[in-house]
Amino acid sequence: MSRIGKLPISIPSGVTVSVKDNVVTVKGPKGELSQYVDPSIEMKVEDGHITFARNSEDAEFRSKHGLYRALVNNMVVGVSQGYKKELELVGVGYRVSNQGQVIEFSLGFTHAIFLQLPAEIKIETKSEKNQNPLVILESCDKQLLGQVCAKIRSFRKPEPYKGKGIKFVGEQIRRKAGKSAGAK
Secondary structure (H helix, E strand, O other), X not given: OOOOOOOOEEOOOOOEEEEEOOEEEEEEOOEEEEEEOXXXXXXXXXXXXXXXXXXXXXXXXXXXHHHHHHHXXXXXXXXXXXXXXXXXXXXXXXXXXXXXXXXXXXXXOOOOEEEEOOOOOEEEEEOOOOOOOEEEEEEOOHHHHHHHHHHHHHOOOOOOOOOOEEEEOOOOOOOOOOOOOOOO
């Protein structure tokens, strides 16, 4: 039995869950999300809990059991509490600003990088003196938020020698020693 798949999901107050034609729709104060669930996974919504069961012990069905439970749990948490990611720009002259849903990055290239964000994501940028610029992203969709963070991070990944680049706040960059003078 899947350890994750057999855990019930408790539905917080203010969140409604409906299932129609193998599509789960979760509505809450932060938004509305929907997800297709494979017909081989049986889902029950009863007295404030969501439970998942499978009808076969094949490896394919065992993996889907935990997968769909985790996806629906992320949806329930997203529409009730939401998700938040903070990215930090480390480097001399690195700047960020936003105009609505468009972010402008200045990352040491000859040109500025512009990124149009989806409407589901709320953006905030902070640039204070003697502090690294911050990009704060909030959304109810964990998958979309992670995808956008990965895209932003891909513009300038943290490098191991000086630690310059775009990183998550609190992330430890594994540092390398540079060249050392050869002893003869």
